[in-house]
Amino acid sequence: MTSNLDDLQGLGFVLYRSSARPGLDGAAMQDILRTARQRNQLLGLTGCLHHEDGLFFQWLEGPADSLRLVLSSLLNDERHLEFEILDQGALDHRRFQDWRMRFSDRDRASLMDWFARSDSSTxxxxxYAGGVVAFMMGIDI
Ligand SMILES: Cc1cc2nc3c(=O)[nH]c(=O)nc-3n(C[C@H](O)[C@H](O)[C@H](O)COP(=O)(O)O)c2cc1C
Known part of the structure; x- marks a missing residue:
């Protein structure tokens, strides 16, 4: 499934993990979500963001041009560090069609607990990437 986004024309996705900047508070989190949803709306992006134990996991999907744009912003965003792409590539259909950016945290569902219970290898x-996506798609919001 993994491929480079550079030459992609149609629908694509990116799954990454990063660590939240230490001290990032609830207000900053709300700010991130507000910007994300507004811009995703304009760019035709959908997806979800999970925050747990100081880590972010985000799935972004949509037109490859939009993904490339937001990725370059994300890479320069100092509100998170240690940005690491887990998977990326072409997509046949959206997984989060109805969400400009769904948000979940440990109170809603725990990725760490999910991995502990599942047979998925980390x-x-x-x-690991497959497990993160399965977890994200299984959250009932
Ligand atoms: C964890 C995290 C997730 C984010 N998710 C998105 C997103 O889904 N879409 C988006 O446009 N910006 C998102 N942002 C904000 C971007 O990094 C950036 O600040 C914003 O798109 C404005 O881009 P600009 O600073 O290049 O103008 C996110 C930031 C963080 C820290």
Missing amino acids: VHRSD
């Missing part, structure tokens, strides 16, 4: 990157 050792291999592709299994």
